[in-house]
Amino acid sequence: SQQGEEDPQALSIQEGENATMNCSYKTSINNLQWYRQNSGRGLVHLILIRSNEREKHSGRLRVTLDTSKKSSSLLITASRAADTASYFCATDAVILTGGGNKLTFGTGTQLKVEL
């Protein structure tokens, strides 16, 4: 079952604008990660934020985490057409035997950046 939901389900913006997508989850977590998935391709890891962090930056990406609200947001600044993709948050509430982390994904936000 999905851990949570992304909001909005779909987002269409013009190149150069900022895109914000939100993720809510249900259980306590160790870390939260954001992934991007282009059409027909696998998932690409974007950024990880630990449960004791509130904000993290990586290039044009800014991630916030509010564990009291069980929510996170991903901001992409100065968007480009190449940012068109589906974006998923993933939590790892469960650490598997041997140390692997079981990722639980949200339902995703489809972002379209138009020229």
Place this chain on the structure above:
Amino acid sequence: GAGVSQSPRYKVAKRGQDVALRCDPISGHVSLFWYQQALGQGPEFLTYFQNEAQLDKSGLPSDRFFAERPEGSVSTLKIQRTQQEDSAVYLCASSRTTYEQYFGPGTRLTVT
């Protein structure tokens, strides 16, 4: 270096057929994961290996699904007697660290 590769990229099976999906992880990655992604949904965890040991298979939806990784590198996900509800993209990921998983392009399975 080479990323995670999966084959075939597309597979069409008639209901009742058996299928085998292959995953080649990044060299040196001890952890390997299989996920199932239904259309319009996020991936869902199926199973996890550390080297050749299958340490968690709690996400496998039925006993028709099983996975192996006999030598601790290449893994195969096998689905017996495929059903229409098995139609999905099957993603493989490998990891060296506890956190970041590297995903392959997936195998799109269509059961007709």
